Amino acid sequence: MDRLIEAINNVQNPSVVGLDPTEALVPPQVVASFADEVRDSVDSPEELPAAQLAVAYFEFNRTIIDAVADIVPAVKPQIAMYEALGPAGVDVYTMTCEYAAQQGLYVLGDVKRGDIGSTAAAYAHHLNGVAAASADGTAFDPWHEDAVTVNPYLGTDGITPFVQAATEADKDIFVLVRTSNPSSSELQMLDLADGKKVYEHVADLVEGWGAETIGEHGYSRVGAVVGATHPEEGRALRARMPHTFFLVPGYGAQGGTAQDVAGMFDADGSGALVNSSRGIIGAWKKSGKYSESMSADEALDLVAESARQAALDMRDALRIAVYR
Numbered sequence: 001m002d003r004l005i006e007a008i009n010n011v012q013n014p015s016v017v018g019l020d021p022t023e024a025l026v027p028p029q030v031v032a033s034f035a036d037e038v039r040d041s042v043d044s045p046e047e048l049p050a051a052q053l054a055v056a057y058f059e060f061n062r063t064i065i066d067a068v069a070d071i072v073p074a075v076k077p078q079i080a081m082y083e084a085l086g087p088a089g090v091d092v093y094t095m096t097c098e099y100a101a102q103q104g105l106y107v108l109g110d111v112k113r114g115d116i117g118s119t120a121a122a123y124a125h126h127l128n129g130v131a132a133a134s135a136d137g138t139a140f141d142p143w144h145e146d147a148v149t150v151n152p153y154l155g156t157d158g159i160t161p162f163v164q165a166a167t168e169a170d171k172d173i174f175v176l177v178r179t180s181n182p183s184s185s186e187l188q189m190l191d192l193a194d195g196k197k198v199y200e201h202v203a204d205l206v207e208g209w210g211a212e213t214i215g216e217h218g219y220s221r222v223g224a225v226v227g228a229t230h231p232e233e234g235r236a237l238r239a240r241m242p243h244t245f246f247l248v249p250g251y252g253a254q255g256g257t258a259q260d261v262a263g264m265f266d267a268d269g270s271g272a273l274v275n276s277s278r279g280i281i282g283a284w285k286k287s288g289k290y291s292e293s294m295s296a297d298e299a300l301d302l303v304a305e306s307a308r309q310a311a312l313d314m315r316d317a318l319r320i321a322v323y324r
């Protein structure tokens with residue numbers, strides 16, 4: 001986690017921009033502008049819509065990354081949005097991760113993987129590269145992620161391969177502990193026989209899974225996902241998990257505020273990274289400046305300007321609430 005913490009400190013901004021493009025979040029003239037270019041590159045006409053959208057997603061992401069790279073430490077591409085388009089989308093996911101990394105950003109792949117140990121080891125190649133090493137002994141890393149999110153439902157043998165891969169590659173994982181979604185309490189808030197809630201038990205496991213990997217800043221490679229929509233539980237988890245860095249989604253579009261997340265930081269204003277996806281990448285839709293008559297370039301300029309302003313507003317709100 002040391003690299004992430006240093007990146008946050010460099011820009012004095014504990015926020016991450018979520019790159020979750022959907023067709024509704026990309027201006028239609030941007031998608032339309034790629035029709036001719038893509039028509040020649042597909043094998044069959046059925047591939048055209050997904051291929052066109054995928055190329056538009058990359059241009060959209062590149063615009064957002066360029067607009068925020070000097071003010072945020074990290075981006076969090078959500079792989080589901082890309083997988084929805086098939087292979088062309090997965091290509092754009094890896095291209096987005098690579099481009100963000102080239103701009104100096106920490107890349108947190110929101111892939112939420114988890115399975116039995118042998119399969120988890122295969123998923124963990126997101127972190128340590130493909131199995132076959134190159135001639136010079138370095139692994140080929142097609143994903144360009146610095147961290148991935150992991151689902152803990154399968155228990156320790158589903159997590160160990162990720163911790164090993166993260167350690168080998170000097171990367172991190174973030175394990176789902178108290179998620180931001182409305183139905184999260186159905187399982188996470190259940191009472192266990194020992195008086196703990198399920199999410200508290202997972203929290204204790206996460207703190208243990210990371211115990212051997214604590215870095216210079218006091219946090220382990222095994223982080224936790226804690227929703228901004230649960231401020232009280234987040235505050236309690238901060239005290240319960242002193243060596244666990246938090247990824248905090250749920251800010252903005254899901255209703256979480258800077259005040260809600262303040263208790264998830266430690267006394268030094270470290271310990272958490274707050275995500276906003278739609279609130280940043282969809283800001284152009286709420287700007288009041290968009291017009292269907294804009295050219296694709298004009299629409300992308302508006303995307304950039306609006307995303308930067310939304311990211312600055314989030315940074316400033318967090319600075320006031322957290323760096324108190």
Ligand SMILES: O=c1ccn([C@@H]2O[C@H](COP(=O)(O)O)[C@@H](O)[C@H]2O)c(=O)[nH]1
Pocket residue numbers: 018020078110178179180181225226227249250251252253254275276277278279
């Ligand atoms: O508990 C969780 C875990 C992950 N997410 C992901 O974060 C973003 C949130 O997007 P917004 O547009 O800012 O709401 C998205 O990729 C989710 O899959 C989460 O929201 N909550």
